[in-house]
Amino acid sequence: MPDNAEKRRWEDAKSAVLALLVVLSLVLSFGLWWSAAGPLKGEELWKQETPSLPPLPDWSRVVVPTRLLVHASGDRHLLFSMGSDGYREIWEGGCLRTGLLDGVGPPVTQPLRDAEVRALEGGMLLEARFATPLPGSLVARAYRMRGDVGDSVEALVFTPERWPYIAIRRAGQLYPLEGAAERDFRLLAQIVSRLASPGVMAPQGAIPLVSPALPEGWEASPGLWVPKAATVPRLVAGFVPPPGYGHTLVGQFFADPTVVRRIEERDGATIFTDGRSGLRVYPSGALEYNTPRPPPARGGIGAEAALSVALSFLATHGGIPSDMLLWGCWPVREEGGQAWALGMGLAAHGLVVLAPGGAVSLAVGDQGLYGYRAAAWLPWQETAGSHRIMPAQEALVRLAPRHPGRVLVEDMYLAYVGNPVVAGELRPTWVVRTGAALWAVDAVTGKVQSLEGRW
Amino acid sequence: MDWPRAKNILIIAFLGVNLLLGYRLWAGPVTTAGSPYGVTAREVREVTTQLRERGVVVAAEIPRRAQPLPLLTVKNPATGAATLIDRLLGPGAEVHSRDGVWVGVRGGEAVVVYPGGEVFYRRLPAPTGGHSVAYAAGGVPAPGGSATTPGVTVPDTSGAAVAASARAVQVAREFWTQRGGLPSGLEPDYQVPTETGRYLVVFTCRSGGQRFFASRAMALVGPQGVEEAYAAWPMPDKPSGNPRPVLPATEALLRVAPLLVEKGAAVVVEVQQGFYSPVYDAREWEAVPVWRVRLASGKVLYVNAYTGEVEGLEEPYPRQGQEILGRPEKQGTRAR
Numbered sequence: 001m002p003d004n005a006e007k008r009r010w011e012d013a014k015s016a017v018l019a020l021l022v023v024l025s026l027v028l029s030f031g032l033w034w035s036a037a038g039p040l041k042g043e044e045l046w047k048q049e050t051p052s053l054p055p056l057p058d059w060s061r062v063v064v065p066t067r068l069l070v071h072a073s074g075d076r077h078l079l080f081s082m083g084s085d086g087y088r089e090i091w092e093g094g095c096l097r098t099g100l101l102d103g104v105g106p107p108v109t110q111p112l113r114d115a116e117v118r119a120l121e122g123g124m125l126l127e128a129r130f131a132t133p134l135p136g137s138l139v140a141r142a143y144r145m146r147g148d149v150g151d152s153v154e155a156l157v158f159t160p161e162r163w164p165y166i167a168i169r170r171a172g173q174l175y176p177l178e179g180a181a182e183r184d185f186r187l188l189a190q191i192v193s194r195l196a197s198p199g200v201m202a203p204q205g206a207i208p209l210v211s212p213a214l215p216e217g218w219e220a221s222p223g224l225w226v227p228k229a230a231t232v233p234r235l236v237a238g239f240v241p242p243p244g245y246g247h248t249l250v251g252q253f254f255a256d257p258t259v260v261r262r263i264e265e266r267d268g269a270t271i272f273t274d275g276r277s278g279l280r281v282y283p284s285g286a287l288e289y290n291t292p293r294p295p296p297a298r299g300g301i302g303a304e305a306a307l308s309v310a311l312s313f314l315a316t317h318g319g320i321p322s323d324m325l326l327w328g329c330w331p332v333r334e335e336g337g338q339a340w341a342l343g344m345g346l347a348a349h350g351l352v353v354l355a356p357g358g359a360v361s362l363a364v365g366d367q368g369l370y371g372y373r374a375a376a377w378l379p380w381q382e383t384a385g386s387h388r389i390m391p392a393q394e395a396l397v398r399l400a401p402r403h404p405g406r407v408l409v410e411d412m413y414l415a416y417v418g419n420p421v422v423a424g425e426l427r428p429t430w431v432v433r434t435g436a437a438l439w440a441v442d443a444v445t446g447k448v449q450s451l452e453g454r455w
Numbered sequence: 456m457d458w459p460r461a462k463n464i465l466i467i468a469f470l471g472v473n474l475l476l477g478y479r480l481w482a483g484p485v486t487t488a489g490s491p492y493g494v495t496a497r498e499v500r501e502v503t504t505q506l507r508e509r510g511v512v513v514a515a516e517i518p519r520r521a522q523p524l525p526l527l528t529v530k531n532p533a534t535g536a537a538t539l540i541d542r543l544l545g546p547g548a549e550v551h552s553r554d555g556v557w558v559g560v561r562g563g564e565a566v567v568v569y570p571g572g573e574v575f576y577r578r579l580p581a582p583t584g585g586h587s588v589a590y591a592a593g594g595v596p597a598p599g600g601s602a603t604t605p606g607v608t609v610p611d612t613s614g615a616a617v618a619a620s621a622r623a624v625q626v627a628r629e630f631w632t633q634r635g636g637l638p639s640g641l642e643p644d645y646q647v648p649t650e651t652g653r654y655l656v657v658f659t660c661r662s663g664g665q666r667f668f669a670s671r672a673m674a675l676v677g678p679q680g681v682e683e684a685y686a687a688w689p690m691p692d693k694p695s696g697n698p699r700p701v702l703p704a705t706e707a708l709l710r711v712a713p714l715l716v717e718k719g720a721a722v723v724v725e726v727q728q729g730f731y732s733p734v735y736d737a738r739e740w741e742a743v744p745v746w747r748v749r750l751a752s753g754k755v756l757y758v759n760a761y762t763g764e765v766e767g768l769e770e771p772y773p774r775q776g777q778e779i780l781g782r783p784e785k786q787g788t789r790a791r
Binding site: 011 | 458459462463465466469470472473476477479480526695699732735736737738739740741742743759761762764766
C-alpha cells in the first residue's frame with residue numbers, strides 16, 4: 001500500500017528528527033553546564049596559567065664585582081672596569097674558569113694584622129670590588145664558596161704571587177678564606193702580570209689609579225683607590241614607550257586584569273590598580289609597582305631567598321638584561337621580620353648605571369615582593385662628545401658641606417646616574433660611600449644628591 | 456499507545472527545550488552573581504541571619520538584583536579654585552593659596568579648595584555676639600530624640616522629624632542653588648540627623664541609572680541654616696569596557712562583615728549599588744562598581760563589586776577641610 005509506505009517513511013523521518021533533537025539537547029545541556037562554571041577567579045587563573053619560569057641567569061653573572069683593582073710591583077696601580085677585555089681576562093679567565101673560589105671558605109675570624117697587609121701589598125694584589133658591600137651568603141652562593149662568608153663583603157682580594165691568599169674585605173679589613181692557599185694561582189698571576197706591564201695597559205682598558213687626597217677631617221678606608229683621570233661618553237636614555245605601553249603591562253602585574261582600572265595623572269603618568277596593588281607607568285616608561293605587604297609569617301627572609309624572588313620577578317616582568325647586576329642589597333628591618341631592598345644596576349662603558357635605590361629597585365619580604373621600581377633607559381644612546389670628569393678630590397670637596405665632622409670614605413667610584421622617571425641624560429657621577437650613606441656627586445657639575453632608595 | 460502522536464509531542468517539547476538552552480548559551484554564562492536576578496529572597500534571609508550571628512545587624516533591605524556593570528570613566532571639572540571661591544563667597548573674598556590649596560575668606564564665611572577640586576565651606580564662628588549670615592533665616596529645628604534598642608538605633612519617623620528632614624534638604628538645595636548651583640546631575644541621596652543637632656544632607660550624582668557616589672555635595676544644616684558644606688564632582692564621562700558580572704550585595708556584606716564588627720556594633724542602614732572612586736587630582740580615571748554600605752554610625756563603606764575589597768571607609772562628613780577651617784563640633788550621626 002503506497003499510503004502505508006509513505007506514512008512509514010514520515011514516521012521514520014520524525015523518529016530521526018526526535019533522535020537528533022535528543023542528542024542536540026544533551027550537547028546544549030553539556031555546553032551550558034560547562035559555561036555555567038563561571039569566570040575563573042584571579043587565583044584560579046594564576047594557578048592555571050602560570051607560565052614556566054624563564055631560565056634565570058647564573059648568580060655569578062649578577063653578583064659580580066664592578067671593578068678590578070690591580071696593585072702590581074713597581075708601584076703600578078690599575079683599574080679594570082667591567083666589560084673591558086682586561087676585566088674579562090682576569091676575572092673570568094683567571095679567577096672563575098680556574099675554579100679559584102670553588103669550595104673556599106669560610107673566612108678566618110681574625111683579620112690580617114697591619115704588618116701582614118703591608119707584606120701582601122708589597123707584591124701583586126688583585127682586588128675585585130663590589131659596588132656596595134653585599135651579604136656574604138650571596139657572594140658564597142654565586143661563587144660556590146663554603147661556609148658562612150659573613151654579613152657583608154666589600155671585595156674579594158687575591159694575592160697570587162708570594163703568599164697565595166684569597167681574602168674577603170669587610171669594613172676595610174682583610175679576612176683570609178680557608179682552603180685558598182692550596183689553589184693554583186699561576187694562571188691568574190700570569191694574566192695579571194702580563195696586563196699590568198706598561199706595553200699592554202691601554203688596549204686592555206686599564207686606567208691608572210691614585211689614592212685620593214681628602215678634605216680636612218676626612219679619612220680613607222684601606223684599599224680606597226680611584227681612577228686618576230677619565231673621560232666618559234655621553235649617554236642618553238633612548239627608550240620611547242610605544243602607544244598602549246601601560247596596558248600591555250597590566251597582564252604581567254595583575255592576576256586578574258579584568259578588574260584593573262586606570263588613573264590618568266596630570267603629569268602624564270598612568271596608574272593601574274585593582275584596589276590593592278598599584279602600577280604607575282611614567283611617560284618615560286619608568287615603572288613603579290607597590291602591593292600591600294602582608295604581615296610577616298616566618299619572621300623574615302634571608303638575602304639569598306630575597307634575591308631569588310627578585311630575579312624570578314624580573315624574569316617574568318620584562319626579563320633580565322644581560323648587563324644587569326646586583327648593585328646593592330640592604331636589610332629593611334620592620335616590626336615582625338626582616339625584608340630586603342635590592343638595587344640592580346646596569347653596565348655601560350665599564351660603569352654601573354644607577355638611580356637612587358638602583359636602576360631597578362625591589363623590596364622583598366617573606367611573603368614575596370611588595371615593591372618594584374624600574375627606570376626605563378634601555379636602549380640608551382651615545383651622543384656626540386664626551387664628559388671630562390672632575391678629579392675625585394674635587395668631588396669630595398663638593399660633598400664635604402653635606403657631611404660635616406669626621407668622615408670615613410669607605411669607597412668611591414665612577415658611575416652613570418639618571419633620573420629614574422625622566423628620560424634624559426645619564427650623568428657621569430662620583431659615587432661616595434661614607435658609612436651607611438651613599439652619595440652621588442655629579443662628576444661634571446658637582447651637584448650632590450643621595451643615592452639611597454626609599455622602601 | 457499512539458506513537459505518532461507521542462513523537463509529535465516529544466519533538467515539540469525537545470524543540471522548545473533546545474531553543475531555551477541555545478538561547479542561554481548564546482546569551483552568556485549563567486552565574487548567580489552576574490545574573491540580573493541576583494540572589495533569591497531565601498539567600499538574603501540566610502545571609503542576614505549569618506550576619507546577625509557575626510554581630511552585624513542589617514536594618515535595611517538588601518538588594519537582590521546585582522546589575523552587571525562596566526567601569527565608569529570620570530573626569531575632573533575644569534573649574535578653577537578661584538572661580539569656585541567666587542561662586543561660594545561672592546566677589547571680593549580674600550584669597551590665598553599654598554601648595555595647591557586655596558583658601559578664601561569673606562565676612563563670616565570661609566572656603567577651602569583642594570587640588571583635586573574638593574571644596575569645603577564653613578561659616579566661621581562670630582567673634583562677638585553673633586553675626587548676620589545670609590542663610591540664617593533658613594534653618595531647621597534640631598532633630599528630636601530617637602528610641603533605641605541595644606545595638607540598633609530606630610529611625611525617628613515622627614511627622615516632625617520627617618518635616619525637619621525635608622526642610623533640611625530644601626535649605627541645603629537653596630544654599631547650593633544660590634551659591635552657583637548644584638553641580639550638574641546631583642540629586643538628593645540621603646539625609647541624617649547628627650548628634651550635634653544638625654542634619655547632614657547628601658546629594659550625589661546619577662549616571663546611566665546608577666549613582667556615582669564620589670560626585671557629591673553635602674551640607675550640615677542647623678537651626679541657623681547651612682553651617683558647613685562640602686562638594687566634589689568628578690564628572691562621569693562614559694562606560695569603560697563591557698558590563699561585567701558583579702558580586703551580589705549579600706556576598707559583599709559577608710566579605711566586609713569582619714571589618715564591620717571590628718568597627719563596633721555594626722548596624723547597616725542601607726546597601727546600594729553604584730560607582731565609586733576616591734577624588735583624585737588627576738586628569739581622568741575609572742571608577743569601579745561598588746556596593747555602598749551605610750552604617751548607623753554614619754560611616755560609609757564602599758565595597759568593590761568585582762572583587763569584594765573595601766575601596767573606601769568614610770566618616771559621615773569629610774574632615775580634610777577642617778584642618779584649615781578649624782575643628783568643628785563632633786560630627787557623629789544617628790540613623791534616620
